[in-house]
Amino acid sequence: MTKPSQPAVFAPWDDPKETPLISFENVSKRFGALTVIDKINLNIYSREFFALLGPSGCGKTTLMRMLAGFEDASDGTIRIDGQDMAGIPANKRAVNMMFQSYALFPHLSVANNLAFGLKRSDMPKSEIQGRVDEMLRLVQLGKYADRKPHQLSGGQRQRVALARALAKAPKLLLLDEPLGALDKKLRQETQFELMDIQEKTGTTFVIVTHDQEEAMTVASRIAVMDEGRLVQVDTADRIYETPNSVYVADFIGDVNIIEGAVDSTEGEHATLRWSEGAAPIRAMASDGISNGSKAAFVIRPEKVAISVEEPKDRHNRVQGSVEDIAYLGNRSTYFVRLPDGSLIKSQVANNRRIKQRLITWEDSVWLSWSDTAGAILPN
Ligand code: ATP
Secondary structure, rough: OOOOOOOOOHHHHHOOOOOEEEEEEEEEEEOEEEEEEEEEEEOOOOOOEEEEOOOOOOOOHHHHHHOOOOOOOOOEEEOOOOEEEOOOOOOOOEEEEOOOOOOOOOOOOOOHHHHHHHHHHOOOOOHHHHHHHHOOOHHOOHHHOOOOOOOOOOHHHHHHHHHHHHHHOOEEEEEOOOOOOOOOHHHHHHHHHHHHHHHHHEEEEEEEEEOOHHHHHHHOOOEEOOOEEEEEOOOOOHHOOOOOOOHHHHOOOOOOOEEEEEEEEEEEEEEOOOOOOOEEEEEOOOOOOOOOOOEEEEEHHHEEEEEOOOOOOOEEEEEEEEEEEEEEEEEEEEEEEEEOOOEEEEEEEEOOOOOOOOOOOOOEEEEEEEOOOOEEOOO
């Protein structure tokens, strides 16, 4: 007998039979005359680790607060588990929110911080201690049960806050900049702990973060927002490799942007006119571009090769002069000035120890890239 086959990857958003845990249908939020969320449609699925990413003021927190029940939508419908949330108060939703400040009770021990909410819930008294112990084990703080919050490190306090938010086993946990107070190294370690805990408990997480690397590390999918709208909702690799707009390409990771006009389109490819006398750039065409329209070619610096010799086998090649070199240990970024004045970055992995630089300041170099390395997007 063969076992029923398990899907190889977790991707409920690609399965038309899946029903979402959360759905936003045409949701808008206005504060007076100001539209902060503008007709959003979004499905989030059970067990997802979903990240909201975008510049300050784009509406991330407002979207979370509407899910938690701290704000009402001005228009549209928000459903959790199929139920319309209109008029349902925060404390009647299977949702918990963990704030950046952690909001721990300073006079209570770690264990009592965890027990506090459980004592006010309908959990039988006899089960509370067991649940507290289980949560302490989950976040590996068993040894610290009797300490007060001020006797803990920042990372430990963060774990207490997380354990407390998960104690009542919410279906959905909202995390607003949960790692914002931690230094970079601890933050990176804690990202993996957070993923591990999310997987173990099977809770759906929605996280707000300013840190794009963090979103890319932890999230099953990322929503990139701009001025109250969702610009792209996708997996981290697709957002990085196939951004749907110059805005997303520029927001996530490092990118070169060359502006111009579409010269021709042919199947998956297009060419871009960008500088007098320069050969048009040939690249993948994104949706929404047409002959003659304004467009931009976007390419990640690590996809731009740099060489002293002319790479004659590549259609896309330009000559320039090295203006700056940023040595970052594991990689170097070359800033190359082209004859038309634009500056293009080429990033190279430093696989070998550098004894003598092959390419140095003011060298004349060639930059080149394949036809599939970048994309031509509407601009
Ligand atoms: P940040 O990353 O800085 O936290 P954000 O993306 O979370 O920003 P929101 O807090 O959702 O942004 O705010 C979105 C917009 O709504 C901002 O322009 C903000 O000033 C405005 N706003 C938020 N709450 C209110 C309110 N209660 N009354 C009026 N305007 C508000």
